[in-house]
Amino acid sequence: MGMDRRQLLDGIGSMSVFGELADDVVLACSDIQTGNLSPEGRATLRKALAMVEALCLFEEPAVLSPASLDSMSGPSAVSETVERLRPGATSAEMQAHLKAVANDLNNILGDHRDVDAVLRVQEFFGHLAEGMLASSELLLRPHVREVPWMTTAFSY
Amino acid sequence: MDDHGLQLLDELVKSKVNELRAIIPADSQSRGSTLFPLLRRLIDATEVERLDVLKDLSNASDITRSVLGRKLLRYNQKLDVLHMLAADYVADVDRRDIPVGLLCLIDTLIDDLLPNPADPLVHLVPDRMYSTLTLTQLAASLLNDSSLVASAGPIVFNLPALDPANALLSPILAHEVGHTVVQERKLLNQLTQTVDLGQIDAIFKRCLAKDPKADPSRWKGQLGSWISELLCDALATALTGPSFLYASATFLPAPSGGGLGSHPFPAERVRFTLSQLDSFGWQGYLDTHSAMVTDWLRTLESNRPSIPSPEEEFLTESVALMESAIASIAAQHVVSRLDVSDYSKCSAELCELFEAGIPPSRLQHGVPTPWQLILCGWEVALQRHGNSSRSLGQAVSDRAFNAFLIKGIELVRITQLWDAA
Numbered sequence: 001m002g003m004d005r006r007q008l009l010d011g012i013g014s015m016s017v018f019g020e021l022a023d024d025v026v027l028a029c030s031d032i033q034t035g036n037l038s039p040e041g042r043a044t045l046r047k048a049l050a051m052v053e054a055l056c057l058f059e060e061p062a063v064l065s066p067a068s069l070d071s072m073s074g075p076s077a078v079s080e081t082v083e084r085l086r087p088g089a090t091s092a093e094m095q096a097h098l099k100a101v102a103n104d105l106n107n108i109l110g111d112h113r114d115v116d117a118v119l120r121v122q123e124f125f126g127h128l129a130e131g132m133l134a135s136s137e138l139l140l141r142p143h144v145r146e147v148p149w150m151t152t153a154f155s156y
Numbered sequence: 157m158d159d160h161g162l163q164l165l166d167e168l169v170k171s172k173v174n175e176l177r178a179i180i181p182a183d184s185q186s187r188g189s190t191l192f193p194l195l196r197r198l199i200d201a202t203e204v205e206r207l208d209v210l211k212d213l214s215n216a217s218d219i220t221r222s223v224l225g226r227k228l229l230r231y232n233q234k235l236d237v238l239h240m241l242a243a244d245y246v247a248d249v250d251r252r253d254i255p256v257g258l259l260c261l262i263d264t265l266i267d268d269l270l271p272n273p274a275d276p277l278v279h280l281v282p283d284r285m286y287s288t289l290t291l292t293q294l295a296a297s298l299l300n301d302s303s304l305v306a307s308a309g310p311i312v313f314n315l316p317a318l319d320p321a322n323a324l325l326s327p328i329l330a331h332e333v334g335h336t337v338v339q340e341r342k343l344l345n346q347l348t349q350t351v352d353l354g355q356i357d358a359i360f361k362r363c364l365a366k367d368p369k370a371d372p373s374r375w376k377g378q379l380g381s382w383i384s385e386l387l388c389d390a391l392a393t394a395l396t397g398p399s400f401l402y403a404s405a406t407f408l409p410a411p412s413g414g415g416l417g418s419h420p421f422p423a424e425r426v427r428f429t430l431s432q433l434d435s436f437g438w439q440g441y442l443d444t445h446s447a448m449v450t451d452w453l454r455t456l457e458s459n460r461p462s463i464p465s466p467e468e469e470f471l472t473e474s475v476a477l478m479e480s481a482i483a484s485i486a487a488q489h490v491v492s493r494l495d496v497s498d499y500s501k502c503s504a505e506l507c508e509l510f511e512a513g514i515p516p517s518r519l520q521h522g523v524p525t526p527w528q529l530i531l532c533g534w535e536v537a538l539q540r541h542g543n544s545s546r547s548l549g550q551a552v553s554d555r556a557f558n559a560f561l562i563k564g565i566e567l568v569r570i571t572q573l574w575d576a577a
Contacts, residue, residue, distance in 0.1 A: 013297025069380030
């Protein structure tokens with residue numbers, strides 16, 4: 001059997017939650033640029049950092065964890081989308097990319113003045129949110145097989 | 157996103173919310189009706205999100221407009237998922253075309269296996285396949301509210317449309333309910349805390365080195381799927397005893413080679429089930445009542461190539477290391493395991509009644525459980541049809557006998573309820 005209903009619904013649920021988080025990060029980055037980062041915005045950035053750190057662990061090639069075994073887990077759903085954003089990237093390249101994002105998020109949470117870091121994070125999460133939408137579309141519409149624009153280059 | 161796009165998306169979300177609200181019936185006490193408030197909650201949450209987007213839209217920057225556009229697209233997708241659920245399952249609430257005995261069997265499964273109460277919905281599917289779908293888990297994910305998982309919400313039982321009430325195959329349903337147990341009880345987490353992950357990581361590294369093009373994440377997900385399937389097999393075996401062996405050997409079917417996918421190979425699954433039954437003390441029973449079938453199943457070889465692929469090597473070796481932990485964790489989560497000595501106390505009387513065509517309700521040793529009844533059903537059916545591998549197929553295709561068993565389960569449940577009252 002192909003993807004069954006349970007996998008489809010779990011997948012859409014995860015994409016929705018992480019897509020919403022990614023978009024909230026984009027808004028938080030806009031708030032930083034206008035000097036209006038709220039406590040909720042900071043909490044969003046901390047959640048995003050936790051997610052990226054979980055993804056780094058998830059991408060570690062030879063380490064098994066409960067999340068890595070659960071193909072429907074949050075990190076798994078996000079990882080699939082991140083991989084689509086970086087087609088052909090090796091695990092090491094994916095990890096380096098994610099570590100750079102985590103590093104920027106740490107910088108932003110410590111000191112908002114690194115404007116380039118804010119822009120890079122905003123760009124990454126904007127792509128991730130688009131990617132999540134596209135991944136949901138791939139799940140929901142069997143006739144959609146690939147989304148070419150997702151291979152846009154990153155600043156990282 | 158420009159104004160035109162945002163306006164269209166807003167209108168789509170609004171009209172889909174209204175359409176779905178009109179479709180969902182008022183709350184009731186019928187079987188499966190917890191679906192209605194759950195769907196309403198999901199629809200209402202989406203409407204609140206839409207109104208929040210509208211508030212943020214005035215004076216929004218270009219970046220913010222892109223974000224709000226994506227949010228509306230996401231809500232639009234969510235509502236399409238809700239459309240799917242409403243279209244598939246609303247008509248299944250309070251359906252009356254299902255034998256009462258089957259509903260009783262489903263209730264027993266929920267009581268025996270699930271940690272939280274659940275409200276079953278029976279849905280007939282065109283595939284000759286069994287599955288379950290816990291809608292509260294989906295709602296928890298869509299609403300990002302994990303407290304919903306423990307609530308008594310709807311669980312869908314997908315059954316093959318042309319033969320939904322096959323009593324002898326019902327242990328397969330126990331396997332399917334097992335998937336909800338694995339998720340709700342976080343059995344994968346428990347397993348990874350029990351086994352030596354270092355050993356499995358070593359196998360992982362060794363096999364990955366043999367395949368430079370391998371996708372490690374996919375391998376890990378695949379291992380998780382195999383373990384989940386074996387956990388579900390183990391739960392079903394603990395609950396239903398040898399009936400699961402007979403049912404899965406027939407349904408898979410055991411001689412099929414199977415492909416490298418989300419499920420372990422049929423022969424491996426049968427071997428694992430046999431080993432679990434032996435550890436529960438069923439070996440003597442199997443040798444006495446189904447010697448030919450069991451002997452054949454014990455010698456079953458999978459039709460896999462003699463040199464496995466690195467991925468297959470990783471999966472089979474890792475699973476072999478975890479087998480005893482899988483069986484032990486599963487056994488801990490089955491409160492009323494089918495016990496060989498309890499069964500032997502009632503089996504002679506049960507068999508006698510079956511042979512006389514009398515559905516049992518109360519025996520000298522009390523009221524039999526549905527799983528004792530199903531096992532006796534297998535015992536009688538295999539004997540009738542000659543105790544060969546062919547008998548397995550003949551047993552499940554004997555519609556009259558399966559209907560008789562379902563009637564027996566109904567009577568047993570009524571007697572249990574009567575006694576409890």
